[in-house]
Amino acid sequence: LENIRDRQVVPAVKPGYLRPLVPEKAPEQAEPWTAVMADIERVVMSGVTHWQSPKFHAYFPTASSYPAIVADMLCGAIACIGFTWISSPACTELEVVMLDWLGQMLALPDEFLARSGGEGGGVIQGTASEATLVALLGAKARMTQRVKEEHPEWNDYEILSKLVGYSNKQAHSSVERAGLLGGVKLRPLQPASDRRLNGEILKAAMDEDIRNGLIPFYVVATLGTTSSCVFDDLDGIGDVCKSRGIWVHVDAAYAGSAFICPEYRYLMKGIEKADS
Numbered sequence: 001l002e003n004i005r006d007r008q009v010v011p012a013v014k015p016g017y018l019r020p021l022v023p024e025k026a027p028e029q030a031e032p033w034t035a036v037m038a039d040i041e042r043v044v045m046s047g048v049t050h051w052q053s054p055k056f057h058a059y060f061p062t063a064s065s066y067p068a069i070v071a072d073m074l075c076g077a078i079a080c081i082g083f084t085w086i087s088s089p090a091c092t093e094l095e096v097v098m099l100d101w102l103g104q105m106l107a108l109p110d111e112f113l114a115r116s117g118g119e120g121g122g123v124i125q126g127t128a129s130e131a132t133l134v135a136l137l138g139a140k141a142r143m144t145q146r147v148k149e150e151h152p153e154w155n156d157y158e159i160l161s162k163l164v165g166y167s168n169k170q171a172h173s174s175v176e177r178a179g180l181l182g183g184v185k186l187r188p189l190q191p192a193s194d195r196r197l198n199g200e201i202l203k204a205a206m207d208e209d210i211r212n213g214l215i216p217f218y219v220v221a222t223l224g225t226t227s228s229c230v231f232d233d234l235d236g237i238g239d240v241c242k243s244r245g246i247w248v249h250v251d252a253a254y255a256g257s258a259f260i261c262p263e264y265r266y267l268m269k270g271i272e273k274a275d276s
Helices: 033-047 066-078 089-105 128-150 156-160 173-182 199-211 234-244 256-260 262-268
Strands: 163-168 185-189 215-222 247-251
Touching (some): 128 163, 128 215, 163 199
Parallel strands (some): 163 185, 163 215
16 A cells, blocks of 8 residues: 555545456465555455545545554454453453543543543444444433333333434434434534534524423434534533433534544543433
């Protein structure tokens, strides 16, 4: 990839381009390395969107440094499965410690860290979309339990049919997808003229839904939308949600790494009001 800046960023291939370039069946005999690399260039590189290219400005490059490449090699070589502690103690414990390191680098409040001994602590999800779904399911379970205590005569279906979540209209598509997978309503809100979702807009939407018999339970505040890198008013959103006992999830997948730099942390004001 030394000449990646000279490659076309988005490939000029059409859907279905790859199948005619490879055999119908897997080869039974090994091929020399030169042939393998020739196939990589002919079949794979011709259809790669080069996320790591300096000319690709739509998304964020990641994991292309030499340390990251070596780390991937080591992970592949060790090949452990970390679904329980005993399946790989090092994998399980290192994940928690490393995420505490990350939380410290981002200046997150101590209650977000596992070392605090409280309810906080991070785990790595497969994708940012998966993380959004996990947060929604947590919020859904918490509100369902609360409503059951207040209305023991309601069944699960009645409760779930009333739950409604909120996000900026510019939130990532995974937010809407999480609502579909979680079986709840998710209402994208038109932001203010500065494209930010704020507490005033959120409160008005919640009040309207409450009048219509719905139960607000979850809000996604995006810190860096993928379309225009807008930062929602987390501080104002947090005030509204905390006063009503509603879960706040922060989606900072696009721009959250910027908070390592102290000069950008004003954009995460109110982070202590988030649940996830």
